[in-house]
Amino acid sequence: MSSVQPIVWKDGRLRLLDQRSLPHAVCWLECTRAEEVAEAIHAMAVRGAPAIGIAAAYGLVLAVRRDPEAFDRAYALLAASRPTAVNLRWALERMRKLWQQTQHVAHLEAEAVRIHDEDLAQNLRIGELGAALLPEQARVLTHCNTGALATGGHGTALGIIRTAHAQSRIAMVYHTETRPWLQGARLTAWELQQEGIASRLIADGAAAHLMAREKIDWVIVGADRIAANGDTANKIGTYALAIAARHHGVRVMVAAPSSTFDLRCASGSEIPIEERPASELTEFRGLAVAPAGSSAFNPVFDVTPATLIDAIVCERGVILAPTADKLARLLAQDATQAGVS
């Protein structure tokens, strides 16, 4: 099951697939400095929680290769590039630990490659565990883009769909547009099309209507940060999907690697929620869609309470009806013990 690789590290060079131009054009950014990586993350050329962690890890390698004294400055710059996905901070922390131990650029580079490779392996495992929860001929709804583009490859929520499709278990994937960046319409549609997976795009606002009229087995989404009690921050609109799903008896699955869990946040209220410029709502590709002078509120993530989540799938196992105790137990075990709790 090969999939597009949005982050390519080869011969010490970093190339990022610029997701802003998809699906119309496949353009690559070549980054040689941490500043460029931080800007690519901030401007969403590279996006998705695991992918920005991986890109930031390579950004640190670029920084110390130029100047071994630059680690702390590059760390701070990269850490500030987006606030919600904890994978970013997790990857940077892992790199910092290694740097404190060795101060050796080659070792730092090897750690970044390990972070990248591990994410792909974890996604493949998440794919298997999540697909096993789906019925035959499953009809699912997903939000945003959680595929190969958002990760080290394969994907989390979309990775589950990809794995289930390879097992001939998917009848239909509905996916939202995901306004205002249209990650669903542009990126998820692109990935689903490449795999030949039967899919239909819906407007974000059509989800409750869809659930009322058609059988949907699962809503499957990714996560940017999962608090200790299972509350989950993900792309804006996830919370509304979960409320609609509960009302219609549709189950909700959150898929994320263990790097997305943040036990320092006791609950979702402690997760920082990114707000982006009003112009992302008032304009579309430079054209005004709201009257001049309109103000807008543009939070780009929301928090779904754990009580609305039926299953959390990570590479270490599956948690049904998540609670703080179940989460702590799962994260305390290693991946070889993966099971259902």
Ligand SMILES: CSC[C@@H](O)[C@@H](O)C(=O)COP(=O)(O)O
């Ligand atoms: C595997 S990606 C998980 C999440 O990062 C994804 O669902 C999401 O919300 C992405 O938001 P984005 O703003 O496109 O980075």
